[in-house]
Amino acid sequence: MNISDLLKQPESSILDFKRDIYDFVNDKEKQKAKFLKDLIAFCNTIRTEKARIIFGVSEVETGQFKVTGISNSLDDAQLQNIANDNLYPQPCFHYKEQIYEGFKLGILEVPVNHYQIPLSAKRELHKIEKGSVYFRSGSMNTKADIQTIFNIGSWLTSLKPKEIENGISELELLVDQSKPLSEILPILIARLKNSQNNNLLKLVTSELVGFKTLNKKDDSHRYVQIDIAFKPIEFDLSPGLTSEQVKGFLRNSAATVLHNVPFHHPIIELEDYLNSFKMKKSIFANLNESGKKYF
DSSP, X not given: OOHHHHHTSOOBTTEEEESSOOOTXXXXXXXXXXXXXXXHHHHTSOOSSOEEEEESEEEEETTEEEEOOOSSOOOHHHHHHHHHHHEESOOOOEXXXXXXXXXXXXXXXXXXXXXXXXXXXXXXXXTBOTTOOEEEETTEEEEOOHHHHHHHHHHHXXXXXXXXXXXXXXHHHHTOTTSOHHHHHHHHHHHHTXXXXXXXXXXXXXXXXXXXXXXXXXXGGGEEEXXXXXXXXXXXXXXXXXXXXXXXXXXXXXXXXXXXXXXXXOHHHHHHHHHHHHHHTOSOOOOOOOGGGGO
């Protein structure tokens, strides 16, 4: 990498200059969100070469930059931990610092990498919506619409993985029940793109990005029968109480009704919810919704 050559280039979808490094000490949440949004956007940008952010470069005139250096330092491991805790899939990038003409520069490099789905945030962050996909449009981080998400997903899955799941073929991945649907469905999209099965392609895409509307007949798998109580119910939580016993008690109570509740969420949100529920090792879960939704 030749810093001199990069400084002569304009900012673009694969190059960004920043005067200051992320300040996680004085403005942690906002700066963390800025870093994650930058990383999401570069990882999701359709390109053929490595993308870079160079810290310690100031814009002196429109399109004209000079090296001013950074005063603070960051560690690659620190950035990797922040990214892995907040993004899905796990991003591939590298951060390093080097001296150029007496100034310290920070360099974030994002290689072209195979992912099963576009990168997004696992949870709500400062000005970043959970599950939202960002990409670089010119020199700007831009939120992707559904068509752009589809294009990004097709590009990412078309890239050759450096290691395909320890030698497991993509066809084997499709029938591997240990894999979450959020990893398997993007493979299906890549295969369905060249087929004539538009209905199945639409269904798989909707599972990934979520459903705007649901139909009880066509989308019955997205409805779950739930007991709804309109007032508090008290019963004895005896040791060894099973979920089936709780269901029986609720359905024999005049205070509850059965209702088919639609779940329109993207599949990754449902997987995250189920995983968090399993970690609690409980047979109970609460989902609070406005009463207006049911009347």
